[in-house]
Amino acid sequence: xxxxxxxxxxxxxxxxxxxxxxxxxxxxxxxxxxxxxxxxxxxxxxxxxxxxxxxxxxxxxxxxxxxxxxxxxxxxxxxxxxxxxxxxxxxxxxxxxxxxxxxxxxxxxxxxxxxxxxxxxxxxxxxxxxxxxxxxxxxxxxxxxxxxxxxxxxxxxxxxxxxxxxxxxxxxxxxxxxxxxxxxxxxxxxxxxxxxxxxxxxxxxxxxxxxxxxxxxxxxxxxxxxxxxxxxxxxxxxxx
Ligand code: GLP
Numbered sequence: 642x643x644x645x646x647x648x649x650x651x652x653x654x655x656x657x658x659x660x661x662x663x664x665x666x667x668x669x670x671x672x673x674x675x676x677x678x679x680x681x682x683x684x685x686x687x688x689x690x691x692x693x694x695x696x697x698x699x700x701x702x703x704x705x706x707x708x709x710x711x712x713x714x715x716x717x718x719x720x721x722x723x724x725x726x727x728x729x730x731x732x733x734x735x736x737x738x739x740x741x742x743x744x745x746x747x748x749x750x751x752x753x754x755x756x757x758x759x760x761x762x763x764x765x766x767x768x769x770x771x772x773x774x775x776x777x778x779x780x781x782x783x784x785x786x787x788x789x790x791x792x793x794x795x796x797x798x799x800x801x802x803x804x805x806x807x808x809x810x811x812x813x814x815x816x817x818x819x820x821x822x823x824x825x826x827x828x829x830x831x832x833x834x835x836x837x838x839x840x841x842x843x844x845x846x847x848x849x850x851x852x853x854x855x856x857x858x859x860x861x862x863x864x865x866x867x868x869x870x871x872x873x874x875x876x877x878x879x880x881x
Contacts, residue, residue: 772863
């Protein structure tokens with residue numbers, strides 16, 4: 642496990658952007674699975690700047706969405722799709738044919754999951770995944786006690802996720818189900834990167850990295866990955 646610590650918000654964003662850019666340069670054509678959420682947004686902004694500076698071609702790889710709230714789509718502020726379109730895919734000018742994200746409004750969610758799984762298989766599995774950590778230790782919407790053998794999972798959301806999730810919806814209630822790339826496909830990635838920032842994430846980061854891997858804390862399962870990098874800021878690092 643490699644730990645990288647950002648000394649400021651800017652440094653945290655820079656470390657993450659450089660990590661992603663390096664992976665893309667070394668693995669063109671591969672598939673990236675990038676988390677939505679607040680934590681990596683500065684990294685994506687900096688990554689787009691790196692593209693403008695000619696340091697990376699963000700269209701030389703493919704993307705699969707990590708997760709989505711079930712029952713909402715792009716037009717709902719707070720959807721993972723909107724967060725990622727505004728925060729990354731749009732500014733980076735990612736070609737639509739280079740990406741496949743979950744449609745939370747799909748009428749047949751089983752079929753939607755099967756299509757996303759096929760997209761991952763067609764691109765040789767996940768090359769690199771960058772994962773935020775939920776306050777309950779979730780990665781994507783792999784909630785505590787998720788089945789680690791599943792490739793794609795439709796989950797009823799944990800109370801913690803529902804409470805914390807209000808921050809994406811202007812304080813209003815959020816959907817009660819989520820769909821996500823499962824632990825099986827995430828663990829199969831060539832490289833896994835966990836990102837965490839802020840004092841509020843320090844206790845769950847500690848559990849995820851310093852206690853035995855357990856399905857009770859899905860992020861902790863990533864300890865088992867041989868190519869795990871963890872990028873954190875000083876506040877999140879404090880509890881380690
Ligand atoms: C959210 C999302 C994840 C995200 C995680 C952490 O609920 N489902 O994709 O990585 O929780 O979010 P944040 O970075 O806002 O703390």
